[in-house]
Amino acid sequence: MTATVLARPAPLSRGLRFELVKLVSQWRIRLVVLACWIAPGLFVAAVSQQSTLPVDTLFGRWMHATGWAGALVMLGFAGTWALPLLTSLVAGDVFASEDRLGTWRHLLVAVRSPRRIFVAKTLASLTVIVLMVAGLLVSSVAGGLLAVGNQPLAGLDGHLLSTGDTAARVLLAWVCVLAPTLALAAIGLLGSVLLGRSPMGLLLPALVALALQLAQMLPIPVAVRLALPGYAFISWNGLFTEPAQLGPLLIGIAVGLVWAVVATTLAYVLFLRRDFTSVSHDGIGRRAILAGVLPLAGLLVASVVVIGATTGATASGIDQDKVQRSVATAFAHLYRIQTGQLNRPDVTEAQLGATADCNKGGGKLDPEGAGNDWRCVVSWHLPDTPATGQAVYQLDLTPDGRYMADGDGPKEVNGYFLVHTPAGDAPNPLWQFDGNVDLLANEPKG
Amino acid sequence: MDRPLAVRARGITKSFGEVIALDEIDLDVAPGQIHGLVGPNGAGKTTLLGLLLGLAVADGGKLEILGTPIRRALDAPDGVAGFVDGPGLYPSLTARQNLAALATLRGRDARSAGIDEALDQVGLTDVADDRTGGFSLGMRQRLGLAAALLTEPRLLVLDEPSNGLDPIGTRHVHRVLTALAAGGTGIVLSSHRMDDVETLCSEVTILATGRVVFSGPLSKLAAENRELDYRLRTSDPARARTVAEKAPGITVVEDEVVRALVPALDELVTALMRDGIAIRELTPVVSPLEAAFLALTEGSK
Numbered sequence: 001m002t003a004t005v006l007a008r009p010a011p012l013s014r015g016l017r018f019e020l021v022k023l024v025s026q027w028r029i030r031l032v033v034l035a036c037w038i039a040p041g042l043f044v045a046a047v048s049q050q051s052t053l054p055v056d057t058l059f060g061r062w063m064h065a066t067g068w069a070g071a072l073v074m075l076g077f078a079g080t081w082a083l084p085l086l087t088s089l090v091a092g093d094v095f096a097s098e099d100r101l102g103t104w105r106h107l108l109v110a111v112r113s114p115r116r117i118f119v120a121k122t123l124a125s126l127t128v129i130v131l132m133v134a135g136l137l138v139s140s141v142a143g144g145l146l147a148v149g150n151q152p153l154a155g156l157d158g159h160l161l162s163t164g165d166t167a168a169r170v171l172l173a174w175v176c177v178l179a180p181t182l183a184l185a186a187i188g189l190l191g192s193v194l195l196g197r198s199p200m201g202l203l204l205p206a207l208v209a210l211a212l213q214l215a216q217m218l219p220i221p222v223a224v225r226l227a228l229p230g231y232a233f234i235s236w237n238g239l240f241t242e243p244a245q246l247g248p249l250l251i252g253i254a255v256g257l258v259w260a261v262v263a264t265t266l267a268y269v270l271f272l273r274r275d276f277t278s279v280s281h282d283g284i285g286r287r288a289i290l291a292g293v294l295p296l297a298g299l300l301v302a303s304v305v306v307i308g309a310t311t312g313a314t315a316s317g318i319d320q321d322k323v324q325r326s327v328a329t330a331f332a333h334l335y336r337i338q339t340g341q342l343n344r345p346d347v348t349e350a351q352l353g354a355t356a357d358c359n360k361g362g363g364k365l366d367p368e369g370a371g372n373d374w375r376c377v378v379s380w381h382l383p384d385t386p387a388t389g390q391a392v393y394q395l396d397l398t399p400d401g402r403y404m405a406d407g408d409g410p411k412e413v414n415g416y417f418l419v420h421t422p423a424g425d426a427p428n429p430l431w432q433f434d435g436n437v438d439l440l441a442n443e444p445k446g
Numbered sequence: 447m448d449r450p451l452a453v454r455a456r457g458i459t460k461s462f463g464e465v466i467a468l469d470e471i472d473l474d475v476a477p478g479q480i481h482g483l484v485g486p487n488g489a490g491k492t493t494l495l496g497l498l499l500g501l502a503v504a505d506g507g508k509l510e511i512l513g514t515p516i517r518r519a520l521d522a523p524d525g526v527a528g529f530v531d532g533p534g535l536y537p538s539l540t541a542r543q544n545l546a547a548l549a550t551l552r553g554r555d556a557r558s559a560g561i562d563e564a565l566d567q568v569g570l571t572d573v574a575d576d577r578t579g580g581f582s583l584g585m586r587q588r589l590g591l592a593a594a595l596l597t598e599p600r601l602l603v604l605d606e607p608s609n610g611l612d613p614i615g616t617r618h619v620h621r622v623l624t625a626l627a628a629g630g631t632g633i634v635l636s637s638h639r640m641d642d643v644e645t646l647c648s649e650v651t652i653l654a655t656g657r658v659v660f661s662g663p664l665s666k667l668a669a670e671n672r673e674l675d676y677r678l679r680t681s682d683p684a685r686a687r688t689v690a691e692k693a694p695g696i697t698v699v700e701d702e703v704v705r706a707l708v709p710a711l712d713e714l715v716t717a718l719m720r721d722g723i724a725i726r727e728l729t730p731v732v733s734p735l736e737a738a739f740l741a742l743t744e745g746s747k
Contacts (some may be wrong), residue, residue: 007524010551018551025538106534109499109527110551112520275462276501 009113015120016127018111022097023090023128032089033128036082036135041143044070048147058156058237058402058434063144064423066151068166070144071137072240075173078136079233083181084209086132091125091188092202095271099196104276118271122189122264129185130178137174151423155240156436157326158333158429173236176249179256183229184209186263187296193267193274194292219370219399222317222439223308226251227300229259234400237436247311247440255303262299266292317439318401320358320367323374327393327405328356330435331378337429341419347383354380358395372396374403389413391430402436449477450513452601452632453498457507460493467493469656471507475632475649477600480623482643483636485653486743491605491636494653495530498603498634512600528603528634533590537579541570541589544578548593564592567625569618583610591619595626602626604635608642620646640736654743667738673697673705674737678714679727686723693717703731 010018023029047054047063048070054060057076062069098104111117153166161169184205191204212230225231232252238245270288308314332354339347358376360367367374374395379388391413397403407414407430414430453475460468468490475481483491496502497509500522509516514523535544542561549559565574568588573581578589587607594602602623608616623646627633637643643650643664650667652660660667679702680686690696695710706714711728718725730737 007522007526009520010553014551014553018547021543021547022536022538025536025543027538101534101536102532103534103536105496105499105501105530108501108520109522109529110534110548112500112522114520 007112009116010111012116012119015111015116016123019094019120019124020127023094023124028089029128032086033132033135036086036132037139040070040074040136040140041146044074044140044143045147047073048144055432059153059240061427061432061434062154064148064426065421066153066166066423067144067146067148068141068150068153068163068170070148071140071170072153072173074136074140075170075177075236078133079177079180079230079236080213082136083133083177083233084184084206087129087181087184087188088202088205090128090132091185092192092205094121094125094189095192095267096196096198096201108276114272114274118268125185125189126182129181133174133178133181137171141170148423153240154334154337154429155242156237156330156434157241158330158337158433158435159242160333160337161240169239173239176232176236176239176253179253179260180230180232181256183256183259183263186260186267190263190267190270190292193271194289216400217398219316221308221315222313223304223311225317225400225439226307226311226313227255227303229256232256234402237402238438241436241438245436245438245441248438251307251311251440255307258303259296259299263296266295311440313440316369316399318369318397318399318437320360322437322441323358323367323395323397323403324356324376326403326435326437327358327376327395328354328378330405330433331356331391331393331430332380334429334433335380338419341421341426341429351383352380354378370397370399375408376405397437401439402434405433405435407431449630451475451510452477452479452512453481453634454510455497455507456509458494458497458504458509459506460490460497460502460504466656468497468504471653471656471658472661473634473651473658475601475634477630477632478627479649480627480633480635480647482647482650483634483653484638484640484643484650484739485636486638488655489653489743490656491653492530495528495603495605495634495636498601499526499528499530501530525597525600526603527594527597527599527601528605529590529594530603530605532583532605532609533586533593535578535581535586535589537577540575540577541565541581541592542574544589545593545596549596552597554596559596561596564595567595567618567622568592569614584612584615587611588615588618591622595622599626600631602631602633602635604633606637607635608637608639616642640733640739644733644735652739652742659742660738664735667735672738672741673707674734675699675703675705675731676711677727677729677731678702678704678725680718681724681726685721686718689717689721689723690714 053063054073057073059069059072063073098107107117150163152160152163155161187208188205191201195201209230212228215228216234226248235248235252238249270292332349332352335352336347336349356376356378358367358374360371361373374397376393376395378391381388391410392408393405394408395403395405416431417428418425419428451474453473455471455473458468458471471494485491497504500520503519512523512525539547545561546556549556565571568591570588587610591607607619611619623633649663651658683702687698690698690704693714695706696714697705699705715725
């Protein structure tokens with residue numbers, strides 16, 4: 001009797017192709033991929049033509065000045081809405097769809113390896129998500145450059161970046177947010193494996209992202225803030241200061257990647273433990289849901305401890321000294337830009353020697369932490385003038401370290417008036433500006 | 447023996463938690479044989495078919511598929527195809543794309559994999575480029591069969607393949623299965639329709655609550671010595687009833703229905719003729735197979 005050869009599992013490349021065919025054949029995936037490649041460009045181009053700009057979003061106020069600002073506005077928007085929803089749609093459904101269609105047994109008989117099915121599905125959803133993110137980036141950059149043009153961008157501390165530098169940093173910022181996106185995608189995979197047909201599985205990444213955003217709006221300690229997997233959605237803006245605030249960014253990326261790996265591994269383990277023979281399978285039992293949630297809760301606690309111990313950051317990360325330095329730096333850079341726009345003789349930041357004196361709550365409160373009651377008096381010198389210039393700013397500082405400074409006089413320095421720029425009339429750059437403090441920096445640099 | 451059995455199962459047991467789904471199951475399926483698996487809902491048919499497909503491994507007993515002992519889940523030999531719980535189809539793909547995706551997954555060129563022939567055999571050529579999302583259950587069943595044909599199976603496992611089929615669809619499926627069996631493929635199919643099993647299968651295994659209550663040729667099942675209910679219509683029902691009540695070996699169940707073994711029935715017919723009562727109809731109330739099935743499965747409950 002001749003021994004029959006055992007059927008070998010289908011190679012991974014073919015399984016991946018099979019999964020991609022299934023994903024791309026869905027109308028909603030096609031529509032969303034198409035939208036990712038078209039809509040941001042149209043949005044950026046359209047907004048750039050408006051007289052009112054989305055100043056609530058970081059870099060929104062620079063959209064008339066340079067086409068690169070559009071891609072960063074899009075990045076802020078993507079981190080809040082688009083990326084959580086896209087990962088929900090793709091990764092949150094990639095396992096659950098087989099439950100919904102009742103095709104698990106078919107797939108298992110065809111592939112003959114749950115491991116390869118898992119890897120193929122993970123890689124397929126990763127491919128589609130990366131394709132969508134690439135679309136958002138390319139489209140918003142193209143829309144901005146075509147509608148506004150390739151001009152230098154003023155960074156978050158007001159210093160002008162060359163166009164080449166801007167391009168590199170915009171690209172890098174989008175690459176950085178892949179880390180939290182992957183974390184959300186992995187949570188989506190886990191939810192999809194755990195919850196089966198239940199719509200909760202599909203919504204999980206979006207819900208987690210929403211919870212993370214809410215947490216970032218609360219005054220939580222820096223170590224906790226950085227340990228949340230969505231922090232890189234915020235900390236990419238550290239790339240647009242000089243020197244770049246790499247500490248929070250790198251920690252945010254590392255946390256995102258660790259979450260991606262841990263959640264994917266959990267999904268893998270739970271998927272392999274699943275029994276496909278019993279007829280009525282609808283996700284996995286409550287115990288397994290705990291098996292998915294508890295390790296992630298453990299990971300969160302562990303990363304808080306590790307980040308707290310290594311950085312020594314326990315408080316809000318926002319203190320008087322940091323705010324003063326940040327406001328003074330941004331003011332000096334923007335003053336120089338304003339000088340150019342008003343056709344006055346150039347001054348350097350060093351000549352200005354700008355300093356800021358900030359207090360909170362009219363000096364009655366401890367000058368520490370977030371709040372909209374920060375007030376700063378900026379002082380500077382002009383080379384040929386003995387008098388010291390002074391200007392007042394009201395700051396609205398959020399717990400994530402970002403602030404919006406609103407000029408409170410004198411009117412001819414930081415009031416609202418129009419200046420002539422190559423891109424047309426624009427509001428006085430010193431009138432209102434965005435900035436941030438590095439939550440981790442302990443010692444004054446330089 | 448030149449060729450191994452398509453299926454050789456001895457003492458197969460399988461439980462899910464405390465529920466014993468299969469209890470000491472023996473099953474032999476020869477190449478070229480169409481073997482019917484019948485039983486009430488929850489008898490373990492789907493579980494057994496799942497084991498044959500390699501979706502799971504038995505807790506106990508020995509299972510050989512195409513001569514290869516199965517020791518782990520998904521360890522099935524080449525040449526096993528089929529489906530349990532309905533065919534697996536992706537509604538966003540057309541019928542042809544479903545088959546092509548499957549052929550490519552198995553490493554075959556979609557153009558030369560015989561997709562058109564398979565679609566033609568199950569009578570789906572006209573809808574080959576329609577999305578399967580709009581297919582009826584019968585069409586899905588036939589497409590599932592076409593998918594199995596692509597692999598040129600030597601053991602075909604089908605779960606309720608005639609569900610939802612219209613008469614034309616049934617004819618297509620029967621033709622395909624008969625041709626496969628003639629080519630030496632062993633086929634195991636489950637059904638709850640005895641007429642289906644009667645037309646297609648040469649052997650049948652009846653499962654009830656996880657146990658085999660009968661296994662063998664259909665003729666043996668029908669001939670098992672068992673009293674059956676017969677409908678008896680005559681020209682004079684009242685007198686016929688009196689005759690029947692006096693006849694040995696006959697039980698009158700109700701008006702025009704008697705229960706008897708075949709020899710006693712023969713005597714009753716002669717007696718009625720003698721009394722000048724004309725017989726207009728004498729038929730089993732349920733088919734002998736169905737009666738056997740009902741008797742066996744109800745007895746085990």
